[in-house]
Amino acid sequence: xxxxxxxxxxxxxxxxxxxxxxxxxxxxxxxxxxxxxxxxxxxxxxxxxxxxxxxxxxxxxxxxxxxxxxxxxxxxxxxxxxxxxxxxxxxxxxxxxxxxxxxxxxxxxxxxxxxx
Amino acid sequence: xxxxxxxxxxxxxxxxxxxxxxxxxxxxxxxxxxxxxxxxxxxxxxxxxxxxxxxxxxxxxxxxxxxxxxxxxxxxxxxxxxxxxxxxxxxxxxxxxxxxxxxxxxxxxxxx
Numbered sequence: 001x002x003x004x005x006x007x008x009x010x011x012x013x014x015x016x017x018x019x020x021x022x023x024x025x026x027x028x029x030x031x032x033x034x035x036x037x038x039x040x041x042x043x044x045x046x047x048x049x050x051x052x053x054x055x056x057x058x059x060x061x062x063x064x065x066x067x068x069x070x071x072x073x074x075x076x077x078x079x080x081x082x083x084x085x086x087x088x089x090x091x092x093x094x095x096x097x098x099x100x101x102x103x104x105x106x107x108x109x110x111x112x113x114x115x116x
Numbered sequence: 117x118x119x120x121x122x123x124x125x126x127x128x129x130x131x132x133x134x135x136x137x138x139x140x141x142x143x144x145x146x147x148x149x150x151x152x153x154x155x156x157x158x159x160x161x162x163x164x165x166x167x168x169x170x171x172x173x174x175x176x177x178x179x180x181x182x183x184x185x186x187x188x189x190x191x192x193x194x195x196x197x198x199x200x201x202x203x204x205x206x207x208x209x210x211x212x213x214x215x216x217x218x219x220x221x222x223x224x225x226x227x228x
Contacts, residue, residue: 004159031213031214033214033215033216035216040124040221041218041220041221042205042207042218042219042220042221043160043205043216043218044218045215045216045217048213048214048215050213055213056213056215091159091160093159093216095214097214103148103150103165103209103214104150104162104165105162105214105216106162107152107159107160107161108159109157109158109159110158110159
């Protein structure tokens with residue numbers, strides 16, 4: 001499968017614990033996005049990478065949220081001191097920034113986080 | 117951002133009927149609009165897009181209509197099939213780096 005993959009698919013954690021999610025984009029894609037989706041709503045943009053550079057992170061929900069893409073390939077999203085309100089689906093998407101279809105983002109299956 | 121309630125609009129159709137899903141967008145400066153299909157437990161899947169200088173675009177069994185005057189987007193699905201059952205979202209593409217802003221979803225249920 002050459003699509004976007006995310007790991008884990010499901011995560012249950014207790015309030016106050018830290019969690020880390022991984023995203024592996026499509027291999028030739030240089031742009032990587034993180035979104036959050038709560039029940040009944042569309043995905044909400046969180047942050048964006050162009051290669052290894054995080055060029056937009058103002059929409060990260062709080063300073064408990066951080067993301068990295070150290071070698072311009074896979075990315076991680078970490079949530080520290082989780083709260084029940086962090087329960088959501090975390091989606092990763094990737095795209096290739098050159099060419100006529102450079103805006104087309106391919107989404108992974110998401111990581112569903114449940115904070116108890 | 118959007119203010120979206122927990123109760124999504126729903127559309128129920130019979131197999132073989134045509135479906136029309138509507139969406140209102142907010143940013144008149146958006147250059148691209150995209151329809152996504154999201155099945156249960158999966159990420160959104162690209163269906164079709166339209167640029168702001170167009171008012172209609174057709175794909176395989178799908179047509180997107182754009183009315184910039186009233187900031188309205190619609191997705192028409194011809195000969196709807198049970199496999200089309202999903203939540204459908206419209207999205208606006210903004211900024212130079214491709215941030216997507218999603219509108220309210222619509223639940224489409226196709227009955228055999």
